[in-house]
Amino acid sequence: xxxxxxxxxxxxxxxxxxxxxxxxxxxxxxxxxxxxxxxxxxxxxxxxxxxxxxxxxxxxxxxxxxxxxxxxxxxxxxxxxxxxxxxxxxxxxxxxxxxxxxxxxxxxxxxxxxxxxxxxxxxxxxxxxxxxxxxxxxxxxxxxxxxxxxxxxxxxxxxxxxxxxxxxxxxxxxxxxxxxxxxxxxxxxxxxxxxxxxxxxxxxxxxxxxxxxxxxxxxxxxxxxxxxxxxxxxxxxxxxxxxxxxxxxxxxxxxxxxxxxxxxxxxxxxxxxxxxxxxxxxxxxxxxxxxxxxxxxxxxxxxxxxxxxxxxxxxxxxxxxxxxxxxxxxxxxxxxxxxxxxxxxxxxxxxxxxxxxxxxxxxxxxxxxxxxxxxxxxxxxxxxxxxxxxxxxxxxxxxxxxxxxxxxxxxxxxxxxxxxxxxxxxxxxxxxxxxxxxxxxxxxxxxxxxxxxxxxxxxxxxxxxxxxxxxxx
DNA sequence: TAATGCAGCGCC
DNA sequence: AAAGGGCGCTGCATTA
Numbered sequence: 097x098x099x100x101x102x103x104x105x106x107x108x109x110x111x112x113x114x115x116x117x118x119x120x121x122x123x124x125x126x127x128x129x130x131x132x133x134x135x136x137x138x139x140x141x142x143x144x145x146x147x148x149x150x151x152x153x154x155x156x157x158x159x160x161x162x163x164x165x166x167x168x169x170x171x172x173x174x175x176x177x178x179x180x181x182x183x184x185x186x187x188x189x190x191x192x193x194x195x196x197x198x199x200x201x202x203x204x205x206x207x208x209x210x211x212x213x214x215x216x217x218x219x220x221x222x223x224x225x226x227x228x229x230x231x232x233x234x235x236x237x238x239x240x241x242x243x244x245x246x247x248x249x250x251x252x253x254x255x256x257x258x259x260x261x262x263x264x265x266x267x268x269x270x271x272x273x274x275x276x277x278x279x280x281x282x283x284x285x286x287x288x289x290x291x292x293x294x295x296x297x298x299x300x301x302x303x304x305x306x307x308x309x310x311x312x313x314x315x316x317x318x319x320x321x322x323x324x325x326x327x328x329x330x331x332x333x334x335x336x337x338x339x340x341x342x343x344x345x346x347x348x349x350x351x352x353x354x355x356x357x358x359x360x361x362x363x364x365x366x367x368x369x370x371x372x373x374x375x376x377x378x379x380x381x382x383x384x385x386x387x388x389x390x391x392x393x394x395x396x397x398x399x400x401x402x403x404x405x406x407x408x409x410x411x412x413x414x415x416x417x418x419x420x421x422x423x424x425x426x427x428x429x430x431x432x433x434x435x436x437x438x439x440x441x442x443x444x445x446x447x448x449x450x451x452x453x454x455x456x457x458x459x460x461x462x463x464x465x466x467x468x469x470x471x472x473x474x475x476x477x478x479x480x481x482x483x484x485x486x487x488x489x490x491x492x493x494x495x496x497x498x499x500x501x502x503x504x505x506x507x508x509x510x511x512x513x514x515x516x517x518x519x520x521x522x523x524x525x526x527x528x529x530x531x532x533x534x535x536x537x538x539x540x541x542x543x544x545x546x547x548x549x550x551x552x553x554x555x556x557x558x559x560x561x562x563x564x565x566x567x568x569x
Numbered sequence: 570t571a572a573t574g575c576a577g578c579g580c581c
Numbered sequence: 582a583a584a585g586g587g588c589g590c591t592g593c594a595t596t597a
Contacts, residue, residue, distance in 0.1 A: 170593060171576070190576065198577060221578065225590055250587060252581090259589045262580035270579090295581085295586095364585040409584080473586040477581090481587095509581045509587090 105459035108482060108489075109245050115489045115504075116243040116253070122503045123238035124260070124278060125515070127559065131231050131277045138223045138273070145216050154209040157181055171197040174213070178205055222264060226274040229258045243507055245485075251460045251478040252509065253485070261508045275561035281515050286554045287502075288563060289528050290511040291484060297545035298480040299363065301457060303440030304544070307433055312545050321347075324354025326425050327375050328384070328392055329399050343387060353378045362429060365469030369409060372422035376404045441472045457542045458482040481509055483547070486539070487532040488512055494527060518556045525551055525568045 101109070149155055149168070158177045159166045167173060175195025179186035184205045188196040202210050233239040241260035243253055255261045263278075264270040280286045293312075296319075300308045311319045325335050328350065335351070338344035357374040378384070384392040396402075396418065405417025413420035430438040448454045448471045453463035456475040460482075466474070488507060495502050502524050506513035512532075516524045533547045552563040 167593080172593075192575070194576085196576085217577085221591075224592085225579070229590070247589095248587065252587060254588050256589060259580080262578090262589070264579060266580085361585055364587095365583085366585040367583080370585075468583070469586060477587060481581095511581085 102459035112485045123240040127279045152209040222270045250474045252481040276559045278560040287514045287516045288552045294510045295480045299476045300545040303437040305436035320355035321351045323358045368422040368426040372419040490531045
């Protein structure tokens, strides 16, 4: 039996546990009046939407079949009504063979009922988990989420009661609804420091792929943009030198797809079949187009790609389909663009299979049964978080030593959330940059990729929804 | 009535 | 060759 850590790793978690205990103790200020109001408003709103749903023919069919057992919140029942009784096509089943009723699947059902149903589900989720979930934990105007170091297989952290690491941010209206409840202490601002792209950088410290290194070091290069271009067969002119704000937004949208539907999924071990499907759907849903307004679908047609192709893992992709094209893009990605990264994945997994354990850059030992995708992800995920944790410990100690009033109040894997008096803002940002970038690289020589942090800051007496990017001098 | 598994979905 | 990594919370359905 091998101990799951080295002395340095033990030291990191020892100090980390103490630092996070203090973070928990500091707590996060909550606007309880707003929160109570929001809970009442949202409850009423959901009620109204549910009443509207009562008038739908789907509800009629539903009640007719289930009678007294009718539960309009039951996904099982919904699946039966839509896909069995009403004969809509159900493209996927769950692991246990039930009708899959997630957002993706339901969106394909063309019926106004489903639109309202999904909207209600989204509202109920944020009401129950975030609004009521936070309210339950508030004492004297503060909540104190737990930050655990002993719960995950990757040696990352977790958070609970409430989970501070999954508060809505991507959906604008839900983000606003929830984050307005989280406020700065009087005379202060909430400051969030975020390591940008740290998992990619830490992965590079393991595999040392020269192409990846140059992507990370050369600011004019952009991996996500390049993969968006290649996936959608866009020439470089279409993705550079925007001619207007709208054009810039158009380029951003395309890049977003390359990043979140190709690059990251590929790093986590996904494959071309799913990437192709997601990129294809996004292209239609987000109405991606060329600068002259040509829809991507037409553009692809002009380039010999006429359809998505069969989504069947047993089929060999046919030429002229988008799936076939993505298979080529994937091959190129791993064999031509990042062959050293690819070799590292192979070697790392092989070594693990031989030994049954692996040692991370930060001195942790992962052991036990693991699939290939887990084995190549764990070291990166864990070590990236450890950069954050080490920085957090140093920052907290330094703040106290300097007798500053700034408080660290939370942590979200690659970001630190603080509550900072207005008069300390400049000092705080400067200190944070020095610790998280310069000092960390001096302490951990294995960090050979560039580290960067970004700061987002709320107004004085503001709420978390109001955070805006602020350049660090 | 309490515990458990599943599905779904929020975040990095 | 196989085919998306890591969490926590909620509600439903079933089991103990």
